Amino acid sequence: MTTTHNPQRLLVTGGAGFIGTNFVHYWLEQYPDAHIVVLDMLTYAGRRENLQAHEGKSNFRFVQGDILDQALVTTLLREEIIDTIVHFAAESHVDRSIYGPDAFLKTNIDGTHSLLKAAKTVWLDEKPGFAHRFHHVSTDEVYGTLSPTDPAFTETTPYAPNSPYAASKAASDHIVRAYQHTYGLQTTTSNCSNNYGPYQYPEKLIPLAISRLLQGQAVPIYGDGLQVRDWLYVDDHNRGIDLIIRKGRIGETYNIGGNNEQTNINLIHALCELLDERFPESSNVPHQQHITYVTDRPGHDRRYAIDNSKICHDLGYQPQETFTSGLNKTLDWYLNGAAFWRGGVELFGSH
Template identity: 55%
Template sequence: MSKHLLVTGGAGFIGSNFVNYWYENHPQDKIIVLDALTYAGNRQNLINLENNPNFSFIHGDICDRQLVDNLLEKEKITTIAHFAAESHVDRSILTPSAFIQTNVIGTFTLLESFRHYWQKKNQPPEYRFLHVSTDEVYGSLDINDPPFTENTPYAPNSPYSASKAGSDHLARAYYHTYKLPTIITNCSNNYGAYHFPEKLIPLMCINILLGKPLPVYGDGQNIRDWLYVQDHCSALDVVLNKGKSGETYNIGGNNEVKNIDLVQLICQIMDEIAPNLPIKPSNELITYVKDRAGHDHRYAIDSSKLQKELGWKPKATVESGLRKTLQWYVDNPQWWQSLLSADYQKYYQQVYTTINS
């Protein structure tokens, strides 16, 4: 039985990778993308699907209840894959209100609309509301702490992670209160193609290509678990097709790396694959900057529940995934050059205050 998916935030980084992945693996399904096209949304991410009869794009806001109601009815939606979110910690520190509006109010609007639609359709058991979230809701780990599990208490430390925690709680509550078939996934740091250049890996790659400083927060000892976005998409595929309503599944890459070690590896790979770099070796561009306010020390995900119950496991190592990712940025300068606008440059200067200049 084919699905009719409404993918919110489907022009963003993870959302667009998911849409492209889904069409490659489930071409019979229909996908409707709803995206507000804020700074991180890009129609070019979906250019290969524009003429596909099973694809349509709607420019709109998830907080627009009437729009969502109409889409669910008109397109006969059976599944919502909810990616739409403000997602950058630094921006949440500067302007937290947008994060509450999109991540909390937007998720509430979608849940309410889907609940009424699902109830009107006599609660079909195959319908799903997939809420895609983050490991940051769990807070920070010390160096010897075990990784986050689905039972780790929530302890968000930034306006971003707090807003995602709020949306997670809403999705969980709608299952327990209304039996709405929600599933929550909490993933570790993603990387791959179509990633907006404010995020660590594309920022380092692009700055190396431009010969600009590579800003590393604090002492660079913060640790993240890195998940290649294609592995994330395959996990979401498994969750949507085999996962149980009301459950939470952690998705991790089993790749814990210190920020400074990751930047050094990026430099090493870029020195190998990128021709005519302005400065080489590129690690000469590494510049330590003032640490982020409330910077979490370590994230690590235990995805054994997903692996044991649904049979998924990540395929990419940090190095194999990085090589594919960095090669994509080297090969697609036309994609990222247009994003380096005056507004982006202003934001960049606001965030990165150099200590050792």
């Protein structure tokens, strides 16, 4: 079913987290007359100060709350006359899911279901015919792992999640699909590759490496470092979501990738070289001296790769950042925002 959608009033779940924060900044820059309500629990990875630039604006509201609170979500949909939900809120760190999977199942499965129930109540039961969209943001990890010679994931690749995190996201994808198929809720889903860019919590590979290299600390690399990921600059991801919300077919899934496969070790070497160039007099040069190999994590997927030809062909998507330009932008942001990452974290690297 093809239906263009013109979002005016958005509820962004997880809007104080990494990708959600960048989405809010992107959307209000592109569409300054839009109205955005951010719903975020402000757990360890969510920071209200990420959105400080919008505080006090008449078209922005922040609500600290839980997506599991169906009554709260229902009230917000009614009071704010929300026509679009962009659902980022999730537990997303693979290492944390290995050692504490319960929170992932609760947030990613039950939380998504709570949102869907609220949306169905307001948009279908109370206001039949109301133009709306529920966009669900998911991950390429639901597809499992690839060998070095396997073709990249497409939207028809069978699901084969290998971590509790990936399994919880796979389940939420299926629940979203069911609500569209069974009840007629106007949903879309995107499965993205590894994002990087500003505001990313420093337990993830790129900000972790930047923070540790700048402080002359060891950068841990799992196993042999030859795990392959398709790296996607966060605003390229947001451009893809924008196209899907506005022009995507209801009930469809779109893969969003950066056309940029890199091994983890090559990625870290590239970062080291950039830092060597920028700080040639630093005692940390060569920055590669801080790379340390550590025991691989359980069930570590070997390779992810996204075939994004569907969104490119159907919606005209193209990533704008190269790996070099995106990495330089990311490094610039972290160099100018040391207060965001200083102090580090105990866990490391969903990579």
